[in-house]
Amino acid sequence: MATGIYHTKYSQDLALRQTKADWIRLSVLLVFLGVVPFVASSYWLTILNMVGIAAIGAIGLNILTGFTGLISLGQGGFLAVGAYTAGILIARLHWPTPLGIAAAVLVTAAVGAVIGLPAVRLKGLYLAIATLAAQVIIIYVVRTWDVVTGGVESLVVPRPVAFKTEIRSEFIWYWIILALVVLATLAALNLFRTGLGRSFVAIRDQDIAADVIGVTVWKYKLWSFAISSGFVGLAGALLASYRSIVTWERFTFDVSITYLAMIIVGGLGSVAGAIYGAGFMTVVPALIQRAGQSIQGVLPALSQQLPAIQLGVFGLVIILFLIFEPRGLARIWERIRDYFRLWPFRY
Amino acid sequence: MKRTAIYLALGMVLALLVAACGGGGSSSSEPIKVGAIFDLTGPTGDVGTPYADGVRGYVDWLNAKGGIDGRQIDLKWQDYQYKVDTAEQLYSQYVSEGIVAFMGWGTGDTEALRTRITEDKIPFMSASYSEALTNPADTPYNFVVATSYSDQMRIALKWISENYSGRAEIAVFHHDSPFGLSPVADGAAYIQSKGLDMGYADYAMPGGATDYLAELTKAKAQGVTHIIVQNVSSPAALLARDVKGQGLDVTMICLNWCADEGFVNLAGDAAEGVMGVLPWASVQSDDPGFKAPSEFLKSQGKTLTDEGLHYTQGWYTMAVMAQAIKNVVDAGDDVTGPAIKSALESISNFDTGGVSVPIGFSKTSHKGMAGAGIYKVENGVWTRVISEMTP
Numbered sequence A: 001m002a003t004g005i006y007h008t009k010y011s012q013d014l015a016l017r018q019t020k021a022d023w024i025r026l027s028v029l030l031v032f033l034g035v036v037p038f039v040a041s042s043y044w045l046t047i048l049n050m051v052g053i054a055a056i057g058a059i060g061l062n063i064l065t066g067f068t069g070l071i072s073l074g075q076g077g078f079l080a081v082g083a084y085t086a087g088i089l090i091a092r093l094h095w096p097t098p099l100g101i102a103a104a105v106l107v108t109a110a111v112g113a114v115i116g117l118p119a120v121r122l123k124g125l126y127l128a129i130a131t132l133a134a135q136v137i138i139i140y141v142v143r144t145w146d147v148v149t150g151g152v153e154s155l156v157v158p159r160p161v162a163f164k165t166e167i168r169s170e171f172i173w174y175w176i177i178l179a180l181v182v183l184a185t186l187a188a189l190n191l192f193r194t195g196l197g198r199s200f201v202a203i204r205d206q207d208i209a210a211d212v213i214g215v216t217v218w219k220y221k222l223w224s225f226a227i228s229s230g231f232v233g234l235a236g237a238l239l240a241s242y243r244s245i246v247t248w249e250r251f252t253f254d255v256s257i258t259y260l261a262m263i264i265v266g267g268l269g270s271v272a273g274a275i276y277g278a279g280f281m282t283v284v285p286a287l288i289q290r291a292g293q294s295i296q297g298v299l300p301a302l303s304q305q306l307p308a309i310q311l312g313v314f315g316l317v318i319i320l321f322l323i324f325e326p327r328g329l330a331r332i333w334e335r336i337r338d339y340f341r342l343w344p345f346r347y
Numbered sequence B: 001m002k003r004t005a006i007y008l009a010l011g012m013v014l015a016l017l018v019a020a021c022g023g024g025g026s027s028s029s030e031p032i033k034v035g036a037i038f039d040l041t042g043p044t045g046d047v048g049t050p051y052a053d054g055v056r057g058y059v060d061w062l063n064a065k066g067g068i069d070g071r072q073i074d075l076k077w078q079d080y081q082y083k084v085d086t087a088e089q090l091y092s093q094y095v096s097e098g099i100v101a102f103m104g105w106g107t108g109d110t111e112a113l114r115t116r117i118t119e120d121k122i123p124f125m126s127a128s129y130s131e132a133l134t135n136p137a138d139t140p141y142n143f144v145v146a147t148s149y150s151d152q153m154r155i156a157l158k159w160i161s162e163n164y165s166g167r168a169e170i171a172v173f174h175h176d177s178p179f180g181l182s183p184v185a186d187g188a189a190y191i192q193s194k195g196l197d198m199g200y201a202d203y204a205m206p207g208g209a210t211d212y213l214a215e216l217t218k219a220k221a222q223g224v225t226h227i228i229v230q231n232v233s234s235p236a237a238l239l240a241r242d243v244k245g246q247g248l249d250v251t252m253i254c255l256n257w258c259a260d261e262g263f264v265n266l267a268g269d270a271a272e273g274v275m276g277v278l279p280w281a282s283v284q285s286d287d288p289g290f291k292a293p294s295e296f297l298k299s300q301g302k303t304l305t306d307e308g309l310h311y312t313q314g315w316y317t318m319a320v321m322a323q324a325i326k327n328v329v330d331a332g333d334d335v336t337g338p339a340i341k342s343a344l345e346s347i348s349n350f351d352t353g354g355v356s357v358p359i360g361f362s363k364t365s366h367k368g369m370a371g372a373g374i375y376k377v378e379n380g381v382w383t384r385v386i387s388e389m390t391p
Helices: A010-014 A020-039 A042-067 A075-091 A097-115 A125-144 A170-191 A195-205 A207-212 A217-243 A253-266 A271-295 A300-304 A306-324 A328-342 B002-024 B045-064 B084-096 B107-120 B149-163 B184-194 B213-222 B233-245 B261-271 B288-299 B309-330 B337-346
Strands: B032-038 B073-079 B101-103 B168-175 B198-205 B226-230 B251-254 B275-278 B372-378 B381-389
Touching (some): A020 A170, A042 A075, A042 A170, A042 A217, A042 A253, A042 A271, A042 B084, A075 A097, A075 A125, A075 A217, A075 A253, A097 A125, A097 A217, A170 A217, A170 A271, A195 A207, A195 A217, A207 A217, A217 B107, A253 A306, A271 A306, A271 A328, A271 B073, A271 B084, A306 B073, B032 B045, B032 B084, B032 B309, B045 B073, B045 B233, B045 B288, B045 B309, B084 B107, B101 B309, B149 B168, B149 B184, B149 B198, B149 B226, B149 B251, B149 B275, B149 B372, B149 B381, B168 B184, B168 B213, B168 B233, B184 B198, B198 B213, B213 B233, B233 B251, B233 B261, B261 B381, B288 B309, B309 B337
Parallel strands (some): B032 B073, B032 B101, B168 B198, B226 B251
Antiparallel strands (some): B372 B381
C-alpha cells in the first residue's frame, strides 16, 4: 500500500498523474470512452456529443469564474460569437471547417478581451451586470446585423468534408468532439501550472495581495477573459459545425445561467468539475424527460407538470450543492477517492 | 450428457434464428410512431397548449376510430418549453425510437432542426409559417400547413389597397424575433412589385413592454393609416388598447398569431373593428369542418368555444399528416419518411370543411395554403368578411 508520494525527480513532481491509482483510473476512463460509441444508440451519442461541447464551454467559464473569480453572465453571447464567426467563415467565405473553427476561437478571445475591459475596474455583482449587458448587446447585434449574420434567418453551415465525404454521423462527431475535449482539458490543466494560470488564482484569492506581489491585475484579468472566451468560442464554433444551423435562439440568457449552474454543480475552480457539471446538466434533464415519457400513459396529470418539476429539481440541486458541497461534484469525487486511498484509516 | 448439451445448443440457435426472422419485417398491425414537441409551459404556452390539445385530440379521435387501416398512431410527445436544446434532444430521442414523422412548434426549433430532418428524412410540420421553410429545394422535409407569414402580409396589403382610397401609410408592428420579422421585408417587396401607393415602416415591439406609446408616437409621425401586427395576442391586445386610448384613426390588422379569441378577451372594447388575416377559421364560423373536433371535445366534457381556433389548427395540421400516412398505407408501401414526403407532395386538395382553404403541396412548393380568410371583430367575435383571399 502506498503511504505517501515520494518523488526523486522534478519531472515526477510535474506529472499530471502521479500515482498508480491515477493511471488505473485514467485507463478505465479511456477504455470506457473508447467502447461507449460502439454500444450507445444514436440518441445517447447525441447527448454525449452535447456533453462534450458543453464541457469545453464550461471549462472556459470555469477559467474565468472558478479560477480568476470574475463572474460572467455573458456565456451565451460568447457562444454566439464563436458560432456565428465559424458559421460565417465556413458558409459565406467557404473556409475549411478546421480553419473556420480556429478563427472563431481567436475572434471570440478578442471579443472576450474587449468585453472584459470593465473587469479592470469592476468585480462581483457589478461585473455580473456588465457581462449581462454584453450578452444582450451581442445577441442584439446578431439579430439586427442582417448583412453579416443573416439576422432573423438562421445561418446554414455546410457539413465538414473529409475524404470527399460529409461528416454527418454522430459516431464520427463523437471522436472529433472527444479529441477536442481532451485537448481543451489538457490545455486548461497545464494553464494552471504556468505563471499565467497562477496569476489568475492569485487574483481570485486576493487581488490586492496579488498586486503587491507583482501580478499586474488588469492585464491578467483581460488575459483571463480572452483565454476563457477562446474556449467558449471553440464550443460555439463546434456547435455551429456539428448542428449545421446557427440560430440566435440557442444563445439566450438561459444558456448563460445553465453554464453558471454547470460550474457550480461541477465544482468552481476545477477543470474536471466543469466536465462533471456539463455531464450533469445535460444528462439529468434528458433522464427526467425519459422518465416523464414513461409515466405519460400511467400518470398523465403528473407528466403535464414535468417541465415544472424539472425546473424545481434543478433549482433544488443547485441550492443543495451550495449548502452542502459548494465545491461541487469534483469535491465529492475527491472525497470518494481519498476514502478508498486511505482506507481503513479515516485520514 | 454431452449429446443433451449439443441438442440444447442447436435448439437455442434455432430459436434465435426464428426470433431474428420474426423481428426483421414490420408487422402490418404495428403502431405508427410520430414524434411531437409542444410548448405547454414556455413563453408561447398560451397558444401552444390549445394547439397541442388539437394535435393530441385528433390522434385520440383517429385511434378511437380504429387508427389508419387498423394501425394506431403512437404519438410520442413532450413539453419542450420553447427551448431549442430540448427540442433537439427530444427529436434525437424520438428518431432513435423509430418515428416516421414529426410535429414541431416554434420558429427557432424548426430552423434548428431543418438540416437534421433532411438528413434523417423525417417529414416535419410545425406552427412556424416562415416562407423560408416552403421551398423544397432548401428544406425538402418541411411542410408549412398554413398561409405563410409573408403571404398573410401580402394579403393584408392587398386588402388595404382594395379597401382604402388615397395613400395608405402602413406601420408594421412586430414581435422582436425571427418570427416577428419574417414577413416584414416581403411586405416591402410586395408594395414595390405591385406598384402600390403606400408608405411602409416597421416597428419592433419590445418584449415585456407595458405600453407601446413610444412606437405609436413614431407611427403617428409617419402619418399611419393602417397598423399590421405580426405578434402574439397579448402584446397585440395591449397595442389595440393603446391605439384606442390615443384616439388614433387607424385600421389595425392582425396576422394569424394575434387574430384569436385571446386577443378579443384581452383587448375588450379596443378589439372592436380590428381586422384579421386568418388561415384558420374562427370557431364561431359555422363550417362543417368543426363538427368532428367539436363532437370529440364534447365527449371529453369540453367545448370548442373554450379551446378556440388554435385547437382546430393543431387538429387539422395533424389530420394532413395522418392523411399522407394513410395514403402510404393504402398504397401498400412501407411507412417511411420519404414515402410520407411523396404522399404529402401528392396531396393537392385536402378539404378541412371550411376551417381553412383547401390544403395542398407539390414537389416544387411546400406552401400548404395559397389564401386566407379576412375577418373583423364584431361584438367580440371574429366574423368572416371574405372567405378566401390570395396575395
